Amino acid sequence: MEQIDMKNKITTCILMLCYTCTVWAQTQKATIEIVDTTEGLPLIGAHVCLISASGEKHYYSSDAEGKVIIPLKEKMQCTVSYTGFKTKEFFLEEEQSIKIKMKPDLLMLDQVVKTASVEPESVDQSIYRIGIISHDVLEKQGVQNVRDALRFQPNINLVEDGVLGTQIIMQGLEGQHVKFLIDGMPIIGRQDGNIDLSQIDMSQVDHIEIIEGPMSVVYGSNALAGTINIITKENKYYKWSGTASTYAESVGQLNANMSVQGNKGKSKYGISGGYRYFNGYDLDKSDRRMDWNPKNQINADAYYGINLSGWDTKFGIRVSREDLLFKGNYLQPYRAIDTEFITDRITYSGQFNKKFNEKSTLSGMVSYNTYTRTSQEYTVKEDLNTKEKRDAYNVDEFTTLNARISYGHQFTDRLKWQVGYELTDETGKGGKVDENSGLIENSIWTDVKLNITDQLVFQPGMRLIHHNIYDTPLIYSAHLKWNNEDGWGSRLSFGKGFRAPSIKELYMDFVDSNHKIFGNKDLLPETSYNLTFTVNKTVNIMDHSVLKFDATGFFNHLDNIIETVASDTGEFYYQNISQKRTQGGTFSVNYNHNNRFKMNAGVNLTGISYDLYNTSDFQYRYSIDFVGMLSYFWPKVDLSMQLDYKYTDKRVQLMAGADENNPIEGVTEAYNMLNYSATKNLKNKRFSLTAGVKNILDVKQVANTTQSGAHGSGSNMLIAWGRTYFVSFKFNLNKI
Numbered sequence: 197m198e199q200i201d202m203k204n205k206i207t208t209c210i211l212m213l214c215y216t217c218t219v220w221a222q223t224q225k226a227t228i229e230i231v232d233t234t235e236g237l238p239l240i241g242a243h244v245c246l247i248s249a250s251g252e253k254h255y256y257s258s259d260a261e262g263k264v265i266i267p268l269k270e271k272m273q274c275t276v277s278y279t280g281f282k283t284k285e286f287f288l289e290e291e292q293s294i295k296i297k298m299k300p301d302l303l304m305l306d307q308v309v310k311t312a313s314v315e316p317e318s319v320d321q322s323i324y325r326i327g328i329i330s331h332d333v334l335e336k337q338g339v340q341n342v343r344d345a346l347r348f349q350p351n352i353n354l355v356e357d358g359v360l361g362t363q364i365i366m367q368g369l370e371g372q373h374v375k376f377l378i379d380g381m382p383i384i385g386r387q388d389g390n391i392d393l394s395q396i397d398m399s400q401v402d403h404i405e406i407i408e409g410p411m412s413v414v415y416g417s418n419a420l421a422g423t424i425n426i427i428t429k430e431n432k433y434y435k436w437s438g439t440a441s442t443y444a445e446s447v448g449q450l451n452a453n454m455s456v457q458g459n460k461g462k463s464k465y466g467i468s469g470g471y472r473y474f475n476g477y478d479l480d481k482s483d484r485r486m487d488w489n490p491k492n493q494i495n496a497d498a499y500y501g502i503n504l505s506g507w508d509t510k511f512g513i514r515v516s517r518e519d520l521l522f523k524g525n526y527l528q529p530y531r532a533i534d535t536e537f538i539t540d541r542i543t544y545s546g547q548f549n550k551k552f553n554e555k556s557t558l559s560g561m562v563s564y565n566t567y568t569r570t571s572q573e574y575t576v577k578e579d580l581n582t583k584e585k586r587d588a589y590n591v592d593e594f595t596t597l598n599a600r601i602s603y604g605h606q607f608t609d610r611l612k613w614q615v616g617y618e619l620t621d622e623t624g625k626g627g628k629v630d631e632n633s634g635l636i637e638n639s640i641w642t643d644v645k646l647n648i649t650d651q652l653v654f655q656p657g658m659r660l661i662h663h664n665i666y667d668t669p670l671i672y673s674a675h676l677k678w679n680n681e682d683g684w685g686s687r688l689s690f691g692k693g694f695r696a697p698s699i700k701e702l703y704m705d706f707v708d709s710n711h712k713i714f715g716n717k718d719l720l721p722e723t724s725y726n727l728t729f730t731v732n733k734t735v736n737i738m739d740h741s742v743l744k745f746d747a748t749g750f751f752n753h754l755d756n757i758i759e760t761v762a763s764d765t766g767e768f769y770y771q772n773i774s775q776k777r778t779q780g781g782t783f784s785v786n787y788n789h790n791n792r793f794k795m796n797a798g799v800n801l802t803g804i805s806y807d808l809y810n811t812s813d814f815q816y817r818y819s820i821d822f823v824g825m826l827s828y829f830w831p832k833v834d835l836s837m838q839l840d841y842k843y844t845d846k847r848v849q850l851m852a853g854a855d856e857n858n859p860i861e862g863v864t865e866a867y868n869m870l871n872y873s874a875t876k877n878l879k880n881k882r883f884s885l886t887a888g889v890k891n892i893l894d895v896k897q898v899a900n901t902t903q904s905g906a907h908g909s910g911s912n913m914l915i916a917w918g919r920t921y922f923v924s925f926k927f928n929l930n931k932i
Contacts, residue, residue: 224267224268224269224290224291225265225266225267225268225290225291226265226266226268226288226289226290226291226292226293226294227263227264227265227266227292227293227294228244228258228263228264228266228274228276228288228294228295228296229261229262229263229293229294229295229296230242230244230258230262230263230264230276230278230296230298231262231295231296231297231298232281232297232298232300232831233297233298233299233300234300234740234790235831235832236297237262237831237832238258238260238261238262238263239258239262239278239281239298240258240259240260240262240880240881241257241258241278241433241881241930242257242258242262242264242276242277242278242298243255243256243257243276243277243278243432243433244256244257244258244264244266244274244275244276244433245274245275245277245432246266246272246273246274246288247272247273247274247275248270248272249270249272251506251551254266254272255432255433255459256433257433257434257930260880266288268288268289268290268291269290270290271287271288271289271290272287272288273285273286273287273288274286274287274288276296276298278298279330279331279332280300280301280304280332280791281298281299281300281301281791282298282299282300282301283301284296284298300740300788300790300791302740302741302742302788302790302791303734303742303744303786303788304319304328304330307319307328307330307403309322309326309328309405310379310380310405310425310427311324311326311377311380311405311407311423311425312324312407312411312414312415312423313604313614314557314559314602314603314604314614315551315557315559315604323645323653323655323675323677323687324407324409324411324675324687324689325407325408325409325687325728325730325748326405326406326407327349327405327406327407327408328403328404328405328406329345329349329403329404329406330403331401331402331403333838334398334401334403334404335875335884335886335926336827336836336838336873336875336886337838337840337871337873337888338443338873338886338888338890338922338924339398340397340398340399340443340449340451340472341393341394341395341396341397341398342393342394342396342398342404342424342426343362343393343394344398345398345404346364346393346424347842347869348823348825348840348841348842348869348871349406349823350782350784350798350800350821350823351366351367351408351748351780351782351800351802351821352364352365352366352406353365353366353821353844354393355913356913356914356915356916357914360390360392361392361393361394361395362392362393362394363390363391363392363393364390364391364393366408366421366422367408367409367421367422367750367752367778367780367802368421368752368778368779368780368802368803368804369420369421369752369754369778370390371390371391372390372418372695372698372758373418373419373420373421373693373695373724374418374419374421374422374423374424375411375415375417375418375419375422375423375424376391376424376426377415377423377424377425377426378396378425378426378428378514378543379425379426379427379428379545379547380425380547380561380600381543381545381561381563381598382563382565382596382598382620383396383565384541384565384567384594384596384622385539385541385565385567385569385594395493395516395518395539395541396426397453397470397472397493397495397516399441399451399453399455399468399470399495400428400429400453400455400468400497401426401427401428401429402427402428402429402430403427404424404425404426404427405424405425405427406422406423406424406425407422407423407424407425408421408422408728408748408750409421409422409689409691409726409728409750410673410689410690410691410692410693410726410728411423411691412659412671412673412691412692412693412694413641413643413657413658413659413671413672413673413691414616414641414643414657414659416618416620416637416639416659416661416671416694417637417694417695417696418695419693420691420693420695420724420726420752420754421726421752429455429457429466430457430464430466431457431458431459431464431466432459432464434457434458434459434930435458435459435460436456436457436458436459436930437456437457437458437928437929437930438454438455438456438457438928438929438930439453439454439455439926439927439928439929440453440454440455440926440927441453441454441924441925441926441927442924442925443922443923443924444922444923444924445890445920445921445922446920446921446922447474447475447477447917447918447920448474448475448476448477449472449473449474449475450472450473451470451471451472451473452470452471453468453469453470453471453495454468454469454470455467455468455469456468462502462503462504463500463501463502464499464500464501464502464510465498465499465500465501466498466499467496467497467498468495468496468497468498469494469495469496469497470494470495470496471492471493471494471495472492472493472494472495473492474488474490474491474492475490476488476489476490476491476521476523477917477918479896479897483525483526484523484524484525484526484532485523485524485525486523487897487914487917488914488917489520489521489522489523490520490521490523491518491519491520491521492518492519493516493517493518493519494515494516494517495514495515495516496514496515496516497512497513497514497515498512498513499511499512499513500512506550506551507548507549507550508548508549508550509546509547509548510545510546510547510548511545511546512543512544512545512546513542513543513544513545514541514542514543514545515540515541515542515543516539516540516541517538517539517540517541518537518538518539519536519537519538520536520537520538520539521534521535521536521537522534522535522536522537524576531575531576531577531578532575532576533573533574533575533576533586534573534574534576534583535571535572535573535574535588536570536571536572536573536574537569537570537571538568538569538570538571538572539567539568539569539570540566540567540568540569540570541565541566541567542565542566543563543564543565543566544563544564544565545561545562545563545564546561546562546563547559547560547561547562548560548561554606555605555606555607556603556604556605556606557603557604557605558601558602558603558604559601559602559603559604560599560600560601560602561598561599561600562597562598562599562600563596563597563598564595564596564597564598565595565596565597565598566593566594566595567593567594567595567596568591568592568593568594569591569592570589570590570591570592571588571589571590572585572586572588572589572590573585573586573587573588573589574586590626591626592624592625592626592704593624593625593626594622594623594624594699595622595623595624596620596621596622596623597619597620597621598618598619598620598621599618599619600616600617600618600619601616601617601618602614602615602616602617603615603616609647610646610647610648611644611645611646611647612644612645613642613643613644613645614642614643614644614645615640615641615642616640616641616642617638617639617640617641618637618638618639618641619636619637619638619639620635620636620637620639621634621635621636621637622634622635622636622698622699623699624699624700624703624704633699633702633703634664634699635663635664635665635696635698635699636663636664637661637662637663637664637696638661638662639659639660639661639662640659640660641657641658641659641660641671642657642658643655643656643657643658643673644656644657651678651679651680652676652677652678653676653677653678654674654675654676654677655674655675655676655677656672656673656674656675657672657673657674657675658670658671658672658673659671659672661694663696663721665696666696666720666721668694668696668721669692669694669723670692671691671692671693671694672691672692673689673690673691673692674689674690674691675687675688675689676688676689683733683734683735683736684731684732684733684734685730685731685732685733685734686729686730686731686732687728687729687730688728688729688730689726689727689728689729690725690726690727690728691725691726692723692724692725693722693723693724693725693726694721694722694723694724695721695722695724695758696721697719697720697721697758697770700715701715701716701719701758701770702715702716702717702719702770703715703717712767712768713760713768713769713770714767714768714769714770715769715770716769716770716771719758719770719771719772720756720772721756722754722755722756722757722758722772723754723755723756724752724753724754724755725752725753726750726751726752726753727750727751728748728749728750728751729748729749729750730746730747730748730749731746731747731748732744732745732746732747733745740789740790741787741788741789741790742787742788743785743786743787744785744786744787745783745784745785746782746783746784746785746786746798747781747782747783748781748782748783749779749780749781750778750779750780750781751777751778751779752776752777752778752779753775753776753777754775754776754777755774755775756772756773756774757772757773757775757776758770758771758772759771759773759776761773773806773807773808774806774807774808774810775806775807775810775814776804776805776806776807777804777805777807777814777816778802778803778804778805779802779803779816780800780801780802780803780818781800781801782798782799782800782801783798783799784796784797784798784799784823785797785798791829792828792829792830792831793827793828793829794825794826794827794828795824795825795826795827796823796824796825797822797823797824797825798822798823798824799820799821799822800820800821800822800823801818801819801820802818802819802821803816803817803818803819804816804817804847804848804849805817817847817848817849819844819845819846819847819848820845821842821843821844821845822841822842822843823841823842823843824840824841824842825838825839825840825841826838826839827839833876834876834877834878834881835874835875835876835877836874836875837872837873837874837875838872838873838874839870839871839872840869840870840871840872841868841869841870841871842868842869843866843867843868843869844866844867844868844869845866846863846864846865846866847863847864848861848862848863849861849862849863849864861901862900862901863899863900863901864898864899864900864901864913865898865899865900866898867895867898867915868893868895869891869893869895869915869916870891870892870893871888871889871890871891871892872888872889872892873886873887873888873889874886874887874888881928882927882928882929883925883926883927883928884925884926884928885923885924885925885926886922886923886924886925886926887921887922887923887924888921888922889919889920889921889922890916890919890920890921890922891916891917891918891919891920892919893919894918894919895915895916895918896914896915896916896917896918897912897913897914897915898912898913898915899911899912899913900912900913
């Protein structure tokens with residue numbers, strides 16, 4: 197009996213020992229310490245991605261000491277990344293303790309971009325010249341909307357309108373030739389062909405990717421001058437994270453935003469919301485009408501994603517409402533007529549990505565957008581506080597269904613292929629739309645990326661389009677990229693573009709106190725050609741400094757371009773004019789010393805010419821712009837300072853008029869813009885405080901004769917609301 201008990205005890209001890217060993221084996225941990233190679237300071241919030249032998253990914257983030265403790269059961273591939281530093285890749289084993297010294301990525305060549313590719317790739321690998329406005333820059337500048345983000349970008353100019361908002365000009369072409377995307381999905385709601393950039397909130401934006409030049413093969417219409425892709429934040433590295441921020445500007449602007457994001461198992465989720473208030477600003481205090489109309493805006497969005505059997509899916513909704521009040525002048529003592537404009541945007545989206553193996557990837561996305569603009573007139577009573585609704589009420593509603601699927605396959609190390617299908621279905625209805633209308637476009641596109649040598653890459657592509665109204669030509673493009681080990685590089689792009697008239701250009705009549713623009717059912721589609729080239733040289737100065745020179749050039753030729761034309765009654769309507777050409781270039785110098793001191797300077801030349809009456813007589817009107825930036829980062833106290841400057845030259849524009857022998861010439865005078873900001877991070881980046889001065893030179897408006905046409909009757913053009921002071925406070929909370 198005792199012998200049996202002894203055997204039981206021995207068996208029990210052995211089982212307990214085995215269990216203990218198993219638990220110990222399962223809880224073996226590896227430690228990674230991540231520091232800056234220059235001063236050995238810990239990098240807080242560095243991203244660590246582990247990939248198992250089966251391809252499963254696990255995400256981690258470094259703590260206040262720059263450390264990551266990871267439970268490991270097997271040897272895994274490890275990738276460490278941090279904004280502004282070169283990515284490190286290595287294999288991590290059980291019980292390993294390793295110190296990673298991150299080197300500054302002075303040219304941001306390791307920055308991952310998503311535009312125009314089935315799979316994310318680095319800036320250096322992309323066939324396109326992609327400019328990036330990083331999250332770090334957006335934070336330092338106190339950016340609140342896309343208008344603020346693009347204001348100091350080279351080769352981009354902004355035009356302000358009291359009702360239509362902020363509009364863009366790129367390569368001398370207006371906003372209808374620029375594609376705007378959020379996470380690869382198109383933004384709708386163009387007024388007079390332009391997206392109002394001030395309506396796009398930046399609180400949940402990670403970075404912005406900008407491609408100048410032809411992208412019509414990949415993105416179709418509106419992608420001739422370039423493509424701007426706004427990439428939103430997504431939490432992969434924390435169990436949950438939260439942010440809360442406030443912003444105040446002395447002009448009377450107050451913003452507040454909150455967000456929460458999390459990860460649990462194979463699921464990810466997030467929700468955010470924000471409110472923006474602007475009290476309006478007026479240069480002439482003698483009347484009620486304001487140059488910058490008061491408005492408030494509410495934004496909210498949510499997403500949920502899950503990875504099932506390698507299918508990475510994400511579903512989301514984004515909602516915004518802007519309420520703008522246009523105050524009318526006194527019609528008689530103590531009486532006026534005001535107009536309220538309410539703009540509602542709702543976007544439902546879904547996307548997926550499936551990597552079958554190391555060489556094949558399938559991705560797709562679908563979005564359904566609704567854009568509603570409501571206008572209501574009110575009679576303001578004698579007390580100036582009581583309002584009464586008038587009969588003047590209008591609702592215009594536009595919807596867009598966009599579905600896109602693409603497949604990419606790498607045949608060899610030198611040959612990659614992409615093919616895709618895209619559907620765009622637009623509808624419009626309302627009081628200002630001439631009739632219920634719809635435009636449907638089906639497209640198939642493909643491109644081939646061929647690494648001819650280690651230094652030379654060639655990518656041709658084409659797009660076949662079927663439009664429900666118009667015949668469409670074959671769209672094609674060719675891209676060439678070359679670089680060598682001596683720091684020289686160049687890119688050359690040529691593409692043919694096509695743009696069908698929009699619903700608003702065909703059917704909508706836009707009339708208010710500032711605008712009289714009428715649609716035209718007889719419009720023809722635009723066709724175009726674009727040539728863009730870039731040459732750059734990188735010079736490494738010792739170990740921690742780099743100097744980069746960039747020279748770019750572009751040429752655009754457009755046939756049947758759609759413009760607003762003045763009639764003999766003073767009204768404006770859309771019409772095809774013969775031809776338009778733009779040409780120019782940019783030369784820039786960028787210096788970066790160890791991500792501490794940065795300096796950018798660039799000069800941009802843009803020439804615009806119209807052949808309004810098919811005479812083949814192109815006379816270019818040129819303008820020269822200058823941009824500059826200085827920034828300094830003091831790592832020991834985590835303080836950064838930045839100064840931004842831009843000179844916008846005088847611009848001359850021709851417009852067709854009722855008299856074919858006497859075109860209308862508009863001139864906008866030159867102006868300067870200068871901003872300063874400083875950002876201080878506190879408590880291991882838990883809190884951040886940004887303060888600064890915008891428009892230090894106090895520019896408000898410039899002399900202008902262009903707006904005496906379709907967009908108003910004033911002799912001055914609004915630029916900004918003068919010198920203002922701002923402060924922003926942000927709270928970050930992350931749980932690893």
